[in-house]
Amino acid sequence: MQKKYFNYGKQKISKDDVKAVVKTLNSNFLTSGPKVKEFEKMFKNFVGSKYSVSCTNGTSALHIAFKAINLCNGDNIILPSINFIAAANMAKNLGAKIFLADVDPLTGQMTPENLLECIKKNNVKKVKAVCTMYNGGLPLNADKFFKIKKKLKCYLIEDACHALGAKYSLKKNVKVGSCKFSDISTFSFHPVKSITSGEGGMLTTNNYRFKNFAEKFRNHGIEKKIEKKKNNWSYEVVHSGFNYRLSDLQCALGISQLKKLNNFVNRRKQISKIYNKLFKNNHLIIKSTNKNHQDIQSAWHLYIININFKKMNISKEKLIQTLHSKNIGVQVHYIPTFFQPNFKDLKKNKVKFKGAKSFFKSALSLPIYQSLKDQEVKKIAKIINSTLIRNAKK
Ligand SMILES: Cc1ncc(COP(=O)(O)O)c(C=O)c1O
Incomplete structure (x- = not known):
């Protein structure tokens, strides 16, 4: 029998999910129907925002968010240098001028200090937007970024694709997506994320203008005036939008999954606790960033370890290959944006990116997903510990 392969992330689909999708398949609406509205309502109630607008994926959610704030040709936007490429791609497609900020070498997240350094060193006169990203799912520094946004009078978008189910404050039960500290938050329902709808996305906001724009932009820029309801064949195209609609089938799956989100988190x-315990005495792991934070709750999207390769006889690339050969699908989140050929001009940014380079050298994401069994987590940790120790410098 083929050995089980442990990918770094994976969906958990149960019978009730399948039932929900099949029920919708047999209904009158496969798209633009009641499940879309139900999912959006449930989502905004869950995160505690005023509005939520579904769309095809996390990338289109970012595209819509950037268009909603009217990010245009030549506008300055600041992004973390460790990031999934979607935000940079969307900003570049809109002709915005991207400035990359350095990140914390252990979390891979941009800190408020990194953001201010980026603005100062690059002499950015007018910041149109900052887009943060909670790498791994831990929403650090949201309140501090909000203070900076107010001072700079710019927009703050949270790419919260890793952080569905996370809380800025456990005591006050303030969830990521509530937009307490941002203008817009964006989410992805890709199978490795907190919940899945196959592919899917959502943006949340407390601003009616952004919500209104988003609903039109995801549907070709079409506006249906309420007073024309009797005459409902009529519509007006008010801007050049896209077809970014999420189907009822996908929303049915999203609804079913959202009911289980707390259990998933x-x-x-x-799983993180088991890993933490088993890696505690491994001197080759610099420091786990996966520990509990006092009043912040992570969505535990990734379990990242930072390995001290100075103490090792093996390169990171070789270690990844070795672990893959042992059926452990580790990943790297992410290659710094300035190393990508499409963004090589961003290396000219005045920031040195010491943190991003160090994080990229040390960080490895281990398998973490809801259907992993305790015994499997222990087995993975054992293989990682023994592989690291075997390859340590004497
Ligand atoms: C941080 C981040 N932003 C954006 C995206 C894009 O989401 P999607 O794959 O749904 O387009 C992802 C997905 O991998 C992500 O991790």
């Missing part, structure tokens, strides 16, 4: 937390 708790399971991920349990």
Whole structure:
């Protein structure tokens, strides 16, 4: 029998998910129907925002968000240098001028200090927008970024694709997506994320203008005036939008999954705890950033370890290959944006990117997903510990 391969992330689909999708398949609406509205309502109630607008994926959510704030040719936007490429691609497609900020070498997240350094060193006169990203799912520094946004009078978008289910404050039960500290938050329902709809995305906001724009932009820029309801064949195209609609089939799956989100997050937390315990005495792991933070709750999207390769006889590339050969699908989140050929001009940014380079050298994402069993987590940790120790400098 073929050995089980442990990818770094994976969906958990149960019978009730399948039932929900099949029920919708047999209904009158496969798209633009009641499940879309139900999913959006449930989502905004869950995160605690005023509005939520579904769309095809996390990338289109970012595209819509950037268009909603009217990010245009030549506008300055600041992004973390460790990031999934979607935000940079969308900003570049709109002709915006991208400035990359350095990140913390252990979390891979841009800090408020990194953001201010980026503005100062690049002498950015007018910042149109900052887009943060909670790498791994831990929403650090949201309140501090909000203070900077107010001072700079710019927009703050949270690419919260890793952080569905996370809380800025456990005591006050303030969830990521509530937009307490941002103008817009964006989410992805790709299978490796907190919940899945196959492919899918959502943006949340407390601003009616952004919500209104988003609903039109994801549907070709079409506006249906309420007073024309009797005459409902009529519509007006008010701007050049896209077809970014999420179908009822996908929303049915999203609804079914959202009901289980708290359980999913708790399971991920349990897995992190097991890893933390088993890696505690491994001197080759610099420091786990996966520990509990006092009043912040992570979505535990990734379990990242930072390895001290100075103490190792093996390169990171070789280690990844070795672990893959042992059926452990580790990943790197992410290659710094300035190393990508499409963004090589951003290396000219005045920031040195010491943190991003160090994070990229040391960080490895281990398998974490809700259906991983305790015994499997222990087995993975054992293989990682023994592989690291075997390849340590004497
Ligand atoms: C941080 C981040 N932003 C954006 C995206 C894009 O989401 P999607 O794949 O749904 O387009 C992802 C997905 O991998 C992500 O991790």
